[in-house]
Amino acid sequence: MRKTLLPLILTTSLLAGCGSAVLNPVTGQTERSVMTEQAEVAEGTKAHQQVLQEYGVVKDAKVQAYVNNLGQRLAKLSHRDHLQWHFTVLDSPEINAFALPGGYVYVTRGIMAYLQTEAELAGVMGHEIGHVTARHGAQRATRQQDAGLGVLAATLLGAVLESQGMSGAGQLASQVSQTAAAGYIASYGREQELQADGLGAEYLARNAYNPRNMVKVINALKDQERFAADQARAAGKPAPAGSSWLASHPSNDERRQIISQLAAQYQSSQGNYADEGRERYQQVLRGLTFGDSAEQGLTRGQNFYHPALGIALTAPPGWQIQNDAEQLALVSGAGDAALLLQVAPAKAGKTHAEVIRSLLKPSQGNTQPLNLNGLQATRFVGSRANAQGQSQPLDVTLVSGPKNTIYMLRPVAKNAAVLRAAGAALAQAQGSFRPLSAAERAAAQPWTIRTTAYPRGGFAELARSSPLPSAEQQLRLINGFYSGGEPRVGQPVKVVE
CATH class of the missing domain: 3.40.1000.10 (Mog1/PsbP, alpha/beta/alpha sandwich)
Incomplete structure (x- = not known):
C-alpha cells in the first residue's frame, strides 16, 4: 500500500510546490504566485491581441488619446508606475471595463456613454488599474491552480478510503472539493473587486479627484440594473437575477456602502479636489457612436442591417x-x-x-x-x-x-x-x-451622442425627437437622472441622434 501511494503523495507535493514567493506591491506582503511580473506582461501582451480582434477599437484618435492620457496620469501615481501601461477604448456597446495582467486596461464606448464626468471615468479606470497593481490576474491563476490541487487531493483521499472498503468515497470527496474550490475562487474574486474599488478611490484622491466619484459610478451601475428590471417587467418578463454572495462581483448595494466609507477617509493633498471635468468629458463624447456600430451590424426595430457585409x-x-x-x-x-x-x-x-x-x-x-x-x-x-x-x-x-x-x-x-x-x-x-x-x-446609420441645452419641456421634450426606444427613460439614464431629479434649464445634456 505504501508503495502504491508514494507516487501520488509525491505528485501532490510537487504540484503544491509550484510557484515562487512574490512581493505584492499594494499590500507589501509576500505571496506565493505562479506568475512572475515578466509572465504577467507576456500573458497580457498575448491576450491583448485577442481582445482587439474580438472587440475592435474606436477609430477616433481624439477619444483614444483622451482616455490614454487620463489612464497614464492615474497609473503614474499607482503602486506599479514602472509598468508600460496601455489604455484602449473598445468598439462595443457593452457597459463594461476590464484589465489584463501586465498593464492592459480597457473601457468600452458603451460604459463611457453612461458616465457624466472625467472624474467618474477616472474612477472606472482606477478600479481596473487596481486589479493590475494588486496582481489580481496572477492571484486568480494561483488560486485556480490551488483549487485544482484541492480536487486532486480529495480524489486521492477518496482512492485511499475506497481501498479500505468505503465504496463511493472517491466520488463524494471529489464532489465536496469541487464545490469548495468553486466557492473559494468566487469568494476570492469578490474580495478582489472590493480591493479594486478601494484602490480606485485611492488613485482618484492621489490625482486630486474626489473619491466619492466611485460612489457615482456604482450608482450608475445600480440605475442600469433598475432600467433592465423595469424594461423586463414592461415586456412581461422576469427581472434579471441580482448578484449573490458567490458571484465574482459583489452586489452594487454592498459596493456602494463600502466605497462610501472608504471615500470619507481620503482628503485631497491640495486641500481641494480638482474640477470633475464634466465639460471636457462631454466634448470627448460628442460624435461617439451609441449602441450598435455599422462595423458590427445595427438593429433597428425588427430589422438587422450589416452595411459592412x-x-x-x-x-x-x-x-x-x-x-x-x-x-x-x-x-x-x-x-x-x-x-x-x-x-x-x-x-x-x-x-x-x-x-x-x-x-x-x-x-x-x-x-x-x-x-x-x-x-x-x-x-x-x-x-x-x-x-x-x-x-x-x-x-x-x-x-x-x-x-x-x-x-x-x-x-x-x-x-x-x-x-x-x-x-x-x-x-x-x-x-x-x-x-x-x-x-x-x-x-443603417449608427446613432451618435450629441449635447444640447436642457429644454423647459424636460426629457419628455427631448424624447420626442430621439430615435431611442423608451427614449425618455434612456435619456434620463445616460444623463444620470434615472432615479429622479432634473438638470437645470439650459444645462448641457447628452442626447442621441
Whole structure:
C-alpha cells in the first residue's frame, strides 16, 4: 500500500510546490504566485491581441488619446508606475471595463456613454488599474491552480478510503472539493473587486479627484440594473437575477456602502479636489457612436442591417435580435427557439459542397438548391456523429452572400416539439435573409451622442425627437437622472441622434 501511494503523495507535493514567493506591491506582503511580473506582461501582451480582434477599437484618435492620457496620469501615481501601461477604448456597446495582467486596461464606448464626468471615468479606470497593481490576474491563476490541487487531493483521499472498503468515497470527496474550490475562487474574486474599488478611490484622491466619484459610478451601475428590471417587467418578463454572495462581483448595494466609507477617509493633498471635468468629458463624447456600430451590424426595430457585409434580416414579430462577435441570433419571445446566422470561414471552402464536407462533416444527408431573395442557397438535411459517436441531426442552409461570403443559417430549439411549433416563424426569419438594399443602407446609420441645452419641456421634450426606444427613460439614464431629479434649464445634456 505504501508503495502504491508514494507516487501520488509525491505528485501532490510537487504540484503544491509550484510557484515562487512574490512581493505584492499594494499590500507589501509576500505571496506565493505562479506568475512572475515578466509572465504577467507576456500573458497580457498575448491576450491583448485577442481582445482587439474580438472587440475592435474606436477609430477616433481624439477619444483614444483622451482616455490614454487620463489612464497614464492615474497609473503614474499607482503602486506599479514602472509598468508600460496601455489604455484602449473598445468598439462595443457593452457597459463594461476590464484589465489584463501586465498593464492592459480597457473601457468600452458603451460604459463611457453612461458616465457624466472625467472624474467618474477616472474612477472606472482606477478600479481596473487596481486589479493590475494588486496582481489580481496572477492571484486568480494561483488560486485556480490551488483549487485544482484541492480536487486532486480529495480524489486521492477518496482512492485511499475506497481501498479500505468505503465504496463511493472517491466520488463524494471529489464532489465536496469541487464545490469548495468553486466557492473559494468566487469568494476570492469578490474580495478582489472590493480591493479594486478601494484602490480606485485611492488613485482618484492621489490625482486630486474626489473619491466619492466611485460612489457615482456604482450608482450608475445600480440605475442600469433598475432600467433592465423595469424594461423586463414592461415586456412581461422576469427581472434579471441580482448578484449573490458567490458571484465574482459583489452586489452594487454592498459596493456602494463600502466605497462610501472608504471615500470619507481620503482628503485631497491640495486641500481641494480638482474640477470633475464634466465639460471636457462631454466634448470627448460628442460624435461617439451609441449602441450598435455599422462595423458590427445595427438593429433597428425588427430589422438587422450589416452595411459592412451588405446583408439584412428581419425577426418575426415578438422575436428579439441578439448580435455578438461569433453569430447573430433571432430568438423567440420565450427564448426557446432561434435562427442562428454564422459566417463560414474562408478556409472551409469556396462552394456549398466544400463547406458541407469540411465544416459540417455529415455522415449522411441530402441537399436541396434554393434561392433566397436572389441569392444562391443550399439546404442540407442529414446527420453527423457527435464526439460520443452518437448520431446528431443537421438542418443547415448555406447562402452565397455579397463579397463571396458563404453564410450558414441554422434553426435550433429547446426540443423537437418546440422546433416544430416554431417552424413557421423560423422559416419566415430564414426567408428574410437578403442583400442590403439602397434604402436599407441609408437607414443603417449608427446613432451618435450629441449635447444640447436642457429644454423647459424636460426629457419628455427631448424624447420626442430621439430615435431611442423608451427614449425618455434612456435619456434620463445616460444623463444620470434615472432615479429622479432634473438638470437645470439650459444645462448641457447628452442626447442621441
